Amino acid sequence: MSELTRTWDLLWKDYTSFNPHAKLIHDEILVNEKAVDPSRAMLVNDHVAFRTFKSPKIGLDVLAQIFLSMGYEYKKDYHFEQKKLYAKHFEHFQDPEMPKVFISELLTEEFSPEVQKVIEFVNDQVPLELTTCPDFLWSGRSWDVSYKTYQTLLQESEYAAWMYVFGFRPNHFTISFNDLKSFKDLKDLNDFVRSKGHSLNSSGGEIKGSPEEHLEQSSTLAGKVEVDFKEGRFEVPACYYEFAKRYPQKDGKLYTGFVAQSADKIFESTDVKH
Ligand code: NI
Numbered sequence: 001m002s003e004l005t006r007t008w009d010l011l012w013k014d015y016t017s018f019n020p021h022a023k024l025i026h027d028e029i030l031v032n033e034k035a036v037d038p039s040r041a042m043l044v045n046d047h048v049a050f051r052t053f054k055s056p057k058i059g060l061d062v063l064a065q066i067f068l069s070m071g072y073e074y075k076k077d078y079h080f081e082q083k084k085l086y087a088k089h090f091e092h093f094q095d096p097e098m099p100k101v102f103i104s105e106l107l108t109e110e111f112s113p114e115v116q117k118v119i120e121f122v123n124d125q126v127p128l129e130l131t132t133c134p135d136f137l138w139s140g141r142s143w144d145v146s147y148k149t150y151q152t153l154l155q156e157s158e159y160a161a162w163m164y165v166f167g168f169r170p171n172h173f174t175i176s177f178n179d180l181k182s183f184k185d186l187k188d189l190n191d192f193v194r195s196k197g198h199s200l201n202s203s204g205g206e207i208k209g210s211p212e213e214h215l216e217q218s219s220t221l222a223g224k225v226e227v228d229f230k231e232g233r234f235e236v237p238a239c240y241y242e243f244a245k246r247y248p249q250k251d252g253k254l255y256t257g258f259v260a261q262s263a264d265k266i267f268e269s270t271d272v273k274h
Pocket of ligand 1: 047242266
């Protein structure tokens, strides 16, 4: 098994270990696919997303370096002004079946001194030697969390609060709709997921994007997990599962980028207010 295959395998295990709904949906869709094509053994991931705080030690480019060393290359960047985020997407240089990688970072300097102090604390707790190996991507957190601090972060950024509680791990995996055979469109897939008892993110409509933008996406709402804080155990939203349908561009090739406006709404799948 290559280092990259091993990495994706461990990331999926980490992700599904505390997002059981994603594993359930994955298996339900696979059963549906097998009814059409019994030889079908797996689902294809469109992309996997990671979050971090902007800093020379743990920022976007530090996470990106791990993927660059495993055959990925930089493709495009994105700005999310309202959420104060910056992101880049990467693709494997030769294997289009490998998931695309989407890494975002919170623009630390644009937040209050209070929030910046928490980010500095997180930054200090991460062992430097950890940041260069693939294990960093599913290392979770190297710090203890306080519910009071979590609440403070929530006031300014849901993203910062999520990062503080969950640390370094995949924020979401995304099923490639284009590689499915048993659903006629994204709405059909959404209806199927809902019929199995899962909730979808309806912020900005269930389907974000359009054929004109060459990308349509939908996602589940993050499931809640119990987290041990210094003050006791509380439930917080963890991660979501995403579905992406890509359309061909004028040159006939499928669009491989992202649509900032749609991603902006998808980020809200981990909001606590749902
Ligand atoms: Ni995504």
